[in-house]
Each structure stands twice: as structure tokens, then as C-alpha cells.
Amino acid sequence: xxxxxxxxxxxxxxxxxxxxxxxxxxxxxxxxxxxxxxxxxxxxxxxxxxxxxxxxxxxxxxxxxxxxxxxxxxxxxxxxxxxxxxxxxxxxxxxxxxxxxxxxxxxxxxxxxxxxxxxxxxxxxxxxxxxxxxxxxxxxxxxxxxxxxxxxxxxxxxxxxxxxxxxxxxxxxxxxxxxxxxxxxxxxxxxxxxxxxxxxxxxxxxxxxxxxxxxxxxxxxxxxxxxxxxxxxxxxxxxxxxxxxxxxxxxxxxxxxxxxxxxxxxxxxxxxxxxxxxxxxxxxxxxxxxx
Amino acid sequence: xxxxxxxxxxxxxxxxxxxxxxxxxxxxxxxxxxxxxxxxxxxxxxxxxxxxxxxxxxxxxxxxxxxxxxxxxxxxxxxxxxxxxxxxxxxxxxxxxxxxxxxxxxxxxxxxxxxxxxxxxxxxxxxxxxxxxxxxxxxxxxxxxxxxxxxxxxxxxxxxxxxxxxxxxxxxxxxxxxxxxxxxxxxxxxxxxxxxxxxxxxxxxxxxxxxxxxxxxxxxxxxxxxxxxxxxxxxxxxxxxxxxxxxxxxxxxxxxxxxxxxxxxxxxxxxxxxxxxxxxxxxxxxxxxxxxxxxxxxxxxxxxxxxxxxxxxxxxxxxx
Ligand SMILES: [Zn+2]
Numbered sequence: 001x002x003x004x005x006x007x008x009x010x011x012x013x014x015x016x017x018x019x020x021x022x023x024x025x026x027x028x029x030x031x032x033x034x035x036x037x038x039x040x041x042x043x044x045x046x047x048x049x050x051x052x053x054x055x056x057x058x059x060x061x062x063x064x065x066x067x068x069x070x071x072x073x074x075x076x077x078x079x080x081x082x083x084x085x086x087x088x089x090x091x092x093x094x095x096x097x098x099x100x101x102x103x104x105x106x107x108x109x110x111x112x113x114x115x116x117x118x119x120x121x122x123x124x125x126x127x128x129x130x131x132x133x134x135x136x137x138x139x140x141x142x143x144x145x146x147x148x149x150x151x152x153x154x155x156x157x158x159x160x161x162x163x164x165x166x167x168x169x170x171x172x173x174x175x176x177x178x179x180x181x182x183x184x185x186x187x188x189x190x191x192x193x194x195x196x197x198x199x200x201x202x203x204x205x206x207x208x209x210x211x212x213x214x215x216x217x218x219x220x221x222x223x224x225x226x227x228x229x230x231x232x233x234x235x236x237x238x239x240x241x242x243x244x245x246x247x248x249x250x251x252x253x254x255x256x257x258x259x260x261x262x263x264x265x266x267x268x269x270x271x272x273x274x275x276x277x278x279x280x281x282x283x284x285x286x287x288x289x290x291x
Numbered sequence: 292x293x294x295x296x297x298x299x300x301x302x303x304x305x306x307x308x309x310x311x312x313x314x315x316x317x318x319x320x321x322x323x324x325x326x327x328x329x330x331x332x333x334x335x336x337x338x339x340x341x342x343x344x345x346x347x348x349x350x351x352x353x354x355x356x357x358x359x360x361x362x363x364x365x366x367x368x369x370x371x372x373x374x375x376x377x378x379x380x381x382x383x384x385x386x387x388x389x390x391x392x393x394x395x396x397x398x399x400x401x402x403x404x405x406x407x408x409x410x411x412x413x414x415x416x417x418x419x420x421x422x423x424x425x426x427x428x429x430x431x432x433x434x435x436x437x438x439x440x441x442x443x444x445x446x447x448x449x450x451x452x453x454x455x456x457x458x459x460x461x462x463x464x465x466x467x468x469x470x471x472x473x474x475x476x477x478x479x480x481x482x483x484x485x486x487x488x489x490x491x492x493x494x495x496x497x498x499x500x501x502x503x504x505x506x507x508x509x510x511x512x513x514x515x516x517x518x519x520x521x522x523x524x525x526x527x528x529x530x531x532x533x534x535x536x537x538x539x540x541x542x543x544x545x546x547x548x549x550x551x552x553x554x555x556x557x558x559x560x561x562x563x564x565x566x567x568x569x570x571x572x573x574x575x576x577x578x579x580x581x582x583x584x585x586x587x588x589x590x591x592x593x594x595x596x597x598x599x600x601x602x603x604x605x606x607x608x609x610x611x
Contacts, residue, residue, distance in 0.1 A: 178606035236458045
């Protein structure tokens with residue numbers, strides 16, 4: 001028996017293999033190694049499993065608390081809200097689904113933006129909220145992100161973005177596809193001003209978000225074992241008709257293939273990101289580059 | 292028993308029956324005045340039927356037309372609309388992607404850089420062209436062409452026709468996401484004119500990766516979508532057979548997208564669709580393309596790029 005098994009009540013120990021049997025709230029079961037720990041302890045550990053270092057999902061606002069200094073942290077752009085311009089309806093109306101998701105999550109859409117400081121360095125920071133339509137990018141995410149970029153340019157600040165997204169939001173159709181162009185164009189302007197953009201790819205970063213703002217960082221950082229890619233693994237498996245290699249589209253795979261700069265544990269993110277921004281800004285001049 | 296021809300969509304089948312009747316009469320060695328009259332009547336009937344079918348296409352039928360097995364592809368248009376074409380290959384880093392064709396082209400008095408998706412026609416060709424699904428090396432070849440165009444002040448013209456970027460192990464290993472993102476990043480600020488025309492299927496990020504520009508146009512019966520109707524149906528309806536409803540909900544046709552100001556121009560197709568008359572389609576495409584080139588090469592390049600950036604920035608609908 002491991003130390004953990006010893007401290008667990010027998011009811012939970014017995015049901016260890018049975019997913020979903022852990023009572024919500026008090027206990028957390030790691031989705032990777034199935035270790036069960038007190039939720040409070042899990043949260044204190046920044047939603048990272050102490051046993052296998054699996055980086056669990058975490059809300060946009062909790063991430064902001066981890067990364068940004070408490071002093072001077074102000075949420076911005078929260079007045080931008082989604083509308084259902086296409087009257088989209090599948091099994092239910094997009095409009096209704098938006099309303100229920102807003103109620104459930106307390107968020108207006110899938111991105112939260114702050115102005116603030118990271119170890120006293122001024123930044124604008126964007127955080128995807130995965131529980132809102134799978135962190136999908138529609139018009140609101142695109143608009144928030146591009147205004148965030150503008151604020152960086154106005155204030156000569158660095159930009160940080162934590163991605164967690166399934167891709168473009170289907171219910172907004174071509175409007176959402178075009179947000180890929182919009183966010184990439186905004187980043188082009190930021191780049192021209194020689195202001196740093198640090199992109200942190202977390203589990204999962206896929207599709208239209210991966211193929212636009214998330215891969216365009218001056219520095220691209222991934223959390224351990226995050227699923228990152230353009231096409232989803234199931235689609236690839238169906239297309240190529242073979243089993244995917246072990247660890248395919250995980251952070252470690254991406255680093256091996258030269259697609260990201262490095263992998264960074266959640267607990268070290270604040271210090272490392274602030275070091276990098278401070279290095280990149282150390283000789284900053286605001287003369288525009290040619291492109 | 293009724294003959295089923297796979298080159299005719301289900302809603303085109305009535306046309307096939309008439310076409311066969313006309314062919315029979317036409318090939319009859321003992322033509323009489325009576326059969327001539329009958330043929331004329333059939334021809335008229337054929338015209339009316341085509342009009343009747345094609346005046347009332349559903350969004351799903353348009354999706355099928357956009358992906359019609361006989362739909363003209365980039366390589367079908369090239370000899371019909373360009374006075375010359377010199378194909379250029381490769382991304383200078385990894386390989387040459389046959390799913391994207393590119394090169395220097397001349398059209399009227401404009402020298403341009405052409406970039407276009409290419410699907411295959413027969414089984415072997417389809418595999419060679421990877422069904423028009425590009426890998427990173429294809430997008431990187433396109434990027435190289437754009438840089439070339441910028442350097443020599445040549446307008447870029449792109450033809451879009453892809454189900455999407457290739458979902459494969461090799462493509463992901465070479466960072467498909469980055470290849471697409473980089474093109475979006477560069478095209479938003481490329482210092483030369485860019486015209487993009489959806490000629491068939493505008494499939495998601497794989498289409499957009501050569502589709503950011505000053506003028507975004509669609510052939511009348513082409514589609515442009517964030518996801519295929521089938522893909523959307525299987526995810527949101529959990530039933531791929533609901534593709535017809537998904538096509539409607541996604542607003543992917545040229546008319547709807549023009550109404551939403553997401554595209555700038557619809558290029559008309561001949562009655563019955565582009566595949567029924569390549570000559571007429573090519574001439575419609577050529578006239579429109581030359582007009583667009585005439586128009587945007589007159590605009591000061593710095594103003595044009597400012598307009599492009601404003602346009603890209605304006606994409607999106609939200610409440611504030
Ligand atoms: Zn674990």
C-alpha cells in the first residue's frame with residue numbers, strides 16, 4: 001500500500017478504478033495516474049498531480065492569480081460579449097447554449113484579459129477559459145485578443161497568452177475562422193513594435209487557435225504533456241488508418257520536433273516568464289522593424 | 292433500369308437522362324426534319340430543366356457542386372486564363388507539395404505570382420495531389436512565393452480549393468499549425484497586392500492559409516467554411532447524416548457570406564455550374580480577375596495595406 005492508499009477511506013480505495021466514483025468536491029482523482037488526493041491539496045499544488053506531475057486543467061482566473069502580481073491586477077475588456085449573428089441552431093440554439101454556459105461558468109466568453117504585472121514587469125495577459133465552449137475562439141476572443149495587443153503597443157508592454165482551446169468556434173462559422181487572421185494580423189503589428197509576445201500552450205491547444213495566435217509567440221512554451229496540434233488525434237487516426245505513435249502531439253513530442261522552445265512546470269512559470277520578458281525588453285527600442 | 296453516373300450528382304440525374312436522349316437523336320444517321328424538331332424541343336427542355344434545378348439550389352446542393360467530381364481545378368483554369376505560366380516548385384527546406392501549385396503567370400498586361408490548391412482528377416492523380424490537402428511544406432512553398440512577389444512588386448493571386456490542411460502524422464510532426472499561422476501573420480502585412488478566389492471548397496484553416504488578402508472572392512457555387520458540413524454534423528448533431536442541416540446552419544455559400552460582408556465579390560458561374568462549361572467559366576473568371584488587378588494595382592500600396600489591416604480588424608460580430 002502506498003502512503004496515499006493508507007490515508008484514503010476504504011470506500012474510495014475500493015473504487016479507485018471506477019471513474020467518477022470519487023465524490024465531487026472533497027477529493028480529486030488524477031486523470032493520468034488515478035491517484036486520489038484531497039482537492040484542497042490538489043488546488044494548493046496549482047492543479048498539478050503531486051505523484052505524476054500531470055498538469056490538470058485550471059480556470060483562466062486561477063491562472064491569472066498564479067501568474068500575475070496581486071498588486072495592480074485589473075481585468076479589462078469584460079464588456080465584450082458574444083452575439084448569435086447567424087442564428088445558429090443545431091440540436092439547440094446557440095443563443096440558448098451561450099446563456100446557459102454564461103450562467104454555469106460566470107464568464108461572458110472563452111477569454112479573460114488582465115492588465116497587470118508579472119514580478120513588477122508591466123504586461124497584458126490573456127487567458128483562455130476552457131470550460132466555456134471548450135475554449136473555442138469566436139468573435140469575442142478575437143476582438144479581446146486584438147485589443148489586448150493594441151494595449152501592449154500603447155503602453156509598450158509585453159503580451160502573455162495562455163491557450164487552452166479546441167480551436168475555432170463552429171457556431172460562429174466563418175466569423176470564427178477569420179479570427180485566426182485577425183489575431184495573427186494583430187501580432188504582426190506587435191512584432192513590428194519589437195514588443196515581446198510569450199505564448200504558453202496548455203492542454204489542449206488545437207485547431208484554429210494552435211494555427212494562429214498560439215504558435216506565433218516570440219517564445220512558445222508548453223506545459224508538460226499538453227495535447228498540442230492542428231488536427232485532432234481521432235481525425236488523424238481515421239485519415240491515415242494507423243495507430244498514432246506514443247506521445248504523439250504531446251509537449252515532449254513537439255519539443256523533440258523543434259516546434260516549441262521548452263516545457264515549463266506551472267510552479268515555475270511566473271519566475272521564468274518574467275525572466276524572459278525582462279531579457280527581451282532589456283535593450284528595447286521602439287524603432288519599427290521593416291516587418 | 293436507370294443508369295447511375297457518378298459524375299452526376301443526384302439532383303443532376305434528370306439532366307443526364309435528357310442529355311442521353313439528345314445524344315441519341317444527334318447520333319442518329321437517318322436524321323429527319325421531324326427528329327431535328329424533336330431535338331430542338333429537347334434542347335429547350337434541357338435548358339429549362341437546368342434553370343429550374345439550378346435556380347433553387349439548397350446550401351447542401353451547392354456544397355456538393357463545390358466538390359463536384361468534374362469541378363474545374365487550378366490546373367484546368369491555368370491554360371485558359373493565363374497567357375503564360377512558369378511553375379515553381381518547393382519550399383527550399385523540406386520538399387515540394389503537389390497539393391499546392393505555384394509559379395509566375397501572365398494575365399493580360401499583369402505579371403503575377405500564382406498560388407493555388409490542386410486536387411487530383413483520377414484515382415492516381417488524387418493520391419499524388421493528396422486530395423488537395425496541403426502539408427506544411429505546401430504552405431511554406433506558398434510563403435516563399437509571397438516573399439518573391441513582395442520583393443519584385445508582383446501581385447499575388449491565390450485559388451483556394453481544399454477540404455482542409457492535411458491531418459497526418461508527418462504534417463503534425465513538421466508543425467502544421469505553425470506553417471498556417473506564419474502565412475496568416477505574413478499575409479496581413481505583405482507589401483504587395485493579394486487577391487484570393489475560392490474556386491471550389493474553402494476548407495477551414497487550410498484554405499485561410501493562402502486566403503488573407505485585399506479582395507476575397509468566391510465563385511458562385513463554391514463554399515467557405517470553418518468546418519465541413521459533415522464534420523460539423525458529426526460533432527454538433529452527433530450524426531454525420533445531418534450534413535444537409537449543418538450546411539444550412541453554417542452559412543457557407545457565396546451569397547450568404549457576401550451578405551455578412553465576409554467576402555468582397557461573387558464571380559458568376561455558367562448555368563448548371565462551372566463544370567458544365569469550362570470555357571465560359573474561365574472567361575468569367577478571367578474578366579473578373581483582370582478587373583480586380585486593374586483596380587487594386589492603381590491603389591497606393593501603403594494605402595492598400597492600411598485598408599487590408601482595417602478589413603481584417605473588422606472581422607467579427609459582438610456586443611459591447
Ligand atoms: Zn497523477
